[in-house]
Amino acid sequence: MLQESLDIIIRSVIVYLFIVVAIRLFGKKEIAQLSVVDLVFILLISNAVQNAMVGPSTSLYGGLVAAFALFVVNFIFKNLLFRSKKFTDILEGHATMLVYRGKVVQKNLESSKISMEELESAVREHGVMSIGDVDLAVLEIDGNISVLSEDFRRKTTRRRKAHKVLTKEV
Numbered sequence: 001m002l003q004e005s006l007d008i009i010i011r012s013v014i015v016y017l018f019i020v021v022a023i024r025l026f027g028k029k030e031i032a033q034l035s036v037v038d039l040v041f042i043l044l045i046s047n048a049v050q051n052a053m054v055g056p057s058t059s060l061y062g063g064l065v066a067a068f069a070l071f072v073v074n075f076i077f078k079n080l081l082f083r084s085k086k087f088t089d090i091l092e093g094h095a096t097m098l099v100y101r102g103k104v105v106q107k108n109l110e111s112s113k114i115s116m117e118e119l120e121s122a123v124r125e126h127g128v129m130s131i132g133d134v135d136l137a138v139l140e141i142d143g144n145i146s147v148l149s150e151d152f153r154r155k156t157t158r159r160r161k162a163h164k165v166l167t168k169e170v
Contacts, residue, residue, distance in 0.1 A: 004057060005065050012069035014054040019045065020077070024091060092141045099123075099137035099147075112139050123147060 019085060054062040096108050098119060122130060126147040127135055136148040137140045 004062070008057065008062055008065045009069040010055055011074050012066045015049045015053050016070055016073050019049070022093070024093075095141055096139040097136065098139055098145070099131055099134045101135055102132040104131060108139075109160060114139065119145075 012013070053066045077091075081091065085136050088102075097105050098109055098114065099105065104116070104119070104163045109116070119137070122145040123131055123134055123137065126149070128147060131137075134147055136151055138146045140146055
């Protein structure tokens with residue numbers, strides 16, 4: 001049973017590391033801006049790697065050992081990210097300037113794979129009429145776009161989460 005546990009732990013850690021590296025290679029935009037296609041992809045990936053983690057074990061014990069290993073590795077990664085700037089830079093990258101003083105930084109927009117339409121939409125979501133009115137727009141390491149306007153006084157961050165539906169009372 002100890003050998004089976006070690007095998008599951010090693011497999012789970014390898015799968016975890018693979019998924020972290022793969023997500024990092026796809027870029028930060030993908031994490032914060034999950035579409036339906038991305039969600040389905042993540043669900044299918046989790047199903048695809050399940051057997052790679054637990055091997056032939058389909059027992060409750062095997063699943064719990066795999067889950068425990070993932071929790072431990074995730075805890076270790078979170079601590080490393082908190083304590084080591086170098087590790088954070090490698091794993092999460094850096095914020096990327098998209099607009100400075102009303103001018104789009106085209107090469108950063110292209111390397112981040114953000115279309116002009118997406119950038120314009122993000123700017124409007126922050127209540128700024130046009131890109132020319134933006135002092136600074138940054139793609140943050142978590143995939144959100146922050147916008148500073150009015151001579152850097154007003155900052156808003158676009159979060160790609162469920163939006164509340166506003167209703168007008170009659």
